[in-house]
Amino acid sequence: MKLWMMVFSLLMHSFCYGASAYCLPNQACWPSQKQWDALNRQVNGHLLQGYSPLSPCIKNSNNIACNDMLNKLKNPYFIESQPGATQSNGWVDAWQSAVSPYVVAVENAQEIASAVNFARQHRIKLVVKGTGHDYLGRSNAANSLLIWTHNMRKVTLHDHFIPQGCPTTQTPKSAVTIAAGTRWIEAYKEVTTNNGRYVQGGGCATVGAAGGFIQGGGFGSFSKKFGTGAAGVLEAEIITADGRIRTANACQNQDLFWALKGGGGGTFGIVSKITLLTHELPSSFGKVKGTITAKSDTAYQKLIRYFIHFYRDHLHNEHWGEQVSFTPGNKMTFSLVFAGLSKSEVDTLWQPFLDWLSKKPEQYQVRWDSATRPAKHYWDFDFLIANAPEAIVVNKANNASPSEFWWASNQTEVSMYINYYLSMYLPAKLFAQENADHLAQTLFKASRFTEVVLHFNKGLSGASSEATARQKDTAMNPEVLDAVALVIISGGQQNTYANIAGHKPDLIKAKKEIHQANKAMELFHALSPNSGTYPNEADYFIKNWQSALWGSNYPKLLQIKHKYDPHNVFSCHHCVGSE
Incomplete structure (x- = not known):
C-alpha cells in the first residue's frame, strides 16, 4: 500500500506540473519558417521535411510506382532508410503509422541536443526513431518532430x-x-x-x-x-x-x-x-528444430504434459533459449537454441523424449533435427551463404551494404499490421511438480483458441549466476528473475496499410481473432493473476500497466523521470510518467 501511495503522490506532481497540450501546426505557437530555418543551421543542414514512402499509393494504389513501393516495404532495411516508415504499420484500434512534418537526421549528440531544445522551447511532441522496431508505435507520431538516428552507426x-x-x-x-x-x-x-x-x-x-x-x-x-x-x-x-x-x-x-x-x-x-x-564466446551455438503432430486431443494433452515435465527436469538452465509453440491443429513446433553444449550432448539429452514418442507411432507424427554452428560464424554472412542460405534473406536493395541480411524467420514481422499482441511472465512455481499438469492443461485449453508460444529465453529463472547477479541491478520488473518463460499470443496481417485502398487490414476478421486471443490469455491470467510482462512486447491495452511492466521498481522510476524530465518533454504510450 505504501508503494502505491508514493506513486499516487508522484502522479499528483505530474498533473500539477506536467506537460500541457503539445503545439500543433495550425496553432499560433507552431514555429515560423524562420525558426525552422534557424534550427536547420544548428543541426548542420540535417533538418528534413517529413514524407510518407506510401505517397504513390494514397490517391491510387493501382499503379506501377505504388506496387514498386509496396514491394520495397517488404525489406526491413528499406523501411529503416525511410524516416516516414515503421517496421509495424499499426495496431487495430490502437495506432497507425504517421509521418512527422519535420525530421532531424542527426549525426552526433550536439545535433540531438539542439533538436531537443527546440522541441522543448516550442512545446512540440518529440519522437525518436532508429530502426522503427516498436510494436507499440512509439517511434512515430503525427505533428511531431522526429529525431532520426539512422546515420549514427559506429x-x-x-x-x-x-x-x-x-x-x-x-x-x-x-x-x-x-x-x-x-x-x-x-x-x-x-x-x-x-x-x-x-x-x-x-x-x-x-x-x-x-x-x-x-x-x-x-x-x-x-x-x-x-x-x-x-x-x-x-x-x-x-x-x-x-x-x-x-x-x-x-x-x-x-x-x-x-x-x-x-x-x-x-x-x-x-x-x-x-x-x-x-x-x-562459446565454441559453438546450436539449434533444435522439430514438429510433433498429435493425432487426437488426448494424445496432444499427454504430449504437452510430458514436455512441461521434461523441460523442467532437463532444459531449465542457462544452456537453452527460444521457443515452443502450441497450435489448434494439435501441433507443437520446436525452435530452440543452445549454448555451451555439443551436438552429441544435446542428442543424448533429448533421446528419452524421442524414445517416448517412438513408442507411440500411432499417436504422433514427428519431424526432428539438431545442429551446431561455430559460434564465431553465427552471424557470419559468408558462412551462412555457404552453409545455410535458406536461413537468411539477403538485402538486395540498390543501396545495400555488403553482407546485409535478415533471418528468414523474421520475414513475417516486416510491414505487419498488428491485430493483437498479448504476453505474460510464467513464474517458476507453475512448472513445479505439483503444478505442472495444471500448466499443461492450460496450454492445451488456450491452444483451442489460437497459437500460443512459450519464449524460454524471455525469463531468467534458470539463468546463469552471473546473468542473475547483473539483472538484479536493473530497472526491469523484478518478476523476470522468477519467470521461466514469457507466454506470447500474437497475430496480425502482413503488408496491409490502414489508408491504402486494396491493401487495408480486414478488421472484421481481426476482431474475431482478437476475441479468440483474449479468451486464451484469460486462462493464463487465471493461472497466475498478478504476473507481469516485458515492456517491449506488451499488450497496447494492458491494464495496470505500471505494475505489470515494472512492478515494485515503478515508484523509483517515476521519481527519476520527474527529476530529469519534469515537464514530460519525452512522452510515449505506457512509458514511465505518461499517466
Whole structure:
C-alpha cells in the first residue's frame, strides 16, 4: 500500500506540473519558417521535411510506382532508410503509422541536443526513431518532430574499459560502444565475426542496438546464459530534456544509469551511444528444430504434459533459449537454441523424449533435427551463404551494404499490421511438480483458441549466476528473475496499410481473432493473476500497466523521470510518467 501511495503522490506532481497540450501546426505557437530555418543551421543542414514512402499509393494504389513501393516495404532495411516508415504499420484500434512534418537526421549528440531544445522551447511532441522496431508505435507520431538516428552507426571495441569518472583502480572490462543508429547485425559482425567475442543483443538482427531494445530490457536468444541487454550496460551518453549531454554510469548520474537499464525507451532522454559488456564466446551455438503432430486431443494433452515435465527436469538452465509453440491443429513446433553444449550432448539429452514418442507411432507424427554452428560464424554472412542460405534473406536493395541480411524467420514481422499482441511472465512455481499438469492443461485449453508460444529465453529463472547477479541491478520488473518463460499470443496481417485502398487490414476478421486471443490469455491470467510482462512486447491495452511492466521498481522510476524530465518533454504510450 505504501508503494502505491508514493506513486499516487508522484502522479499528483505530474498533473500539477506536467506537460500541457503539445503545439500543433495550425496553432499560433507552431514555429515560423524562420525558426525552422534557424534550427536547420544548428543541426548542420540535417533538418528534413517529413514524407510518407506510401505517397504513390494514397490517391491510387493501382499503379506501377505504388506496387514498386509496396514491394520495397517488404525489406526491413528499406523501411529503416525511410524516416516516414515503421517496421509495424499499426495496431487495430490502437495506432497507425504517421509521418512527422519535420525530421532531424542527426549525426552526433550536439545535433540531438539542439533538436531537443527546440522541441522543448516550442512545446512540440518529440519522437525518436532508429530502426522503427516498436510494436507499440512509439517511434512515430503525427505533428511531431522526429529525431532520426539512422546515420549514427559506429561500433568500437574496448579490451580494457573503465567507465568515465570511475577509479582507475577498477578492474577493466571487455566492452563495445555502439552509436545510436547501429543495428545488431553490425554489432554482431564486429564483435563476434571479426573479433570472437559475444555481446547480448536481440534475435532480430535488424533491430537497433542502442535504443528501445536495450532501454526496455532486451532479451536475446541466449539471455539465460548471458542475461538481458540492459544488464550488460556499462555506460551511456544521453541527452536529457534540458538539452544537456550527460554521461551515465555506476560512478556518475547513477540514478539515470539505473533507469536506462530497463526503465523504457523514449522516456528519460535520447541515448547517443551506449557501452555494453562483452563476453567470452562459446565454441559453438546450436539449434533444435522439430514438429510433433498429435493425432487426437488426448494424445496432444499427454504430449504437452510430458514436455512441461521434461523441460523442467532437463532444459531449465542457462544452456537453452527460444521457443515452443502450441497450435489448434494439435501441433507443437520446436525452435530452440543452445549454448555451451555439443551436438552429441544435446542428442543424448533429448533421446528419452524421442524414445517416448517412438513408442507411440500411432499417436504422433514427428519431424526432428539438431545442429551446431561455430559460434564465431553465427552471424557470419559468408558462412551462412555457404552453409545455410535458406536461413537468411539477403538485402538486395540498390543501396545495400555488403553482407546485409535478415533471418528468414523474421520475414513475417516486416510491414505487419498488428491485430493483437498479448504476453505474460510464467513464474517458476507453475512448472513445479505439483503444478505442472495444471500448466499443461492450460496450454492445451488456450491452444483451442489460437497459437500460443512459450519464449524460454524471455525469463531468467534458470539463468546463469552471473546473468542473475547483473539483472538484479536493473530497472526491469523484478518478476523476470522468477519467470521461466514469457507466454506470447500474437497475430496480425502482413503488408496491409490502414489508408491504402486494396491493401487495408480486414478488421472484421481481426476482431474475431482478437476475441479468440483474449479468451486464451484469460486462462493464463487465471493461472497466475498478478504476473507481469516485458515492456517491449506488451499488450497496447494492458491494464495496470505500471505494475505489470515494472512492478515494485515503478515508484523509483517515476521519481527519476520527474527529476530529469519534469515537464514530460519525452512522452510515449505506457512509458514511465505518461499517466
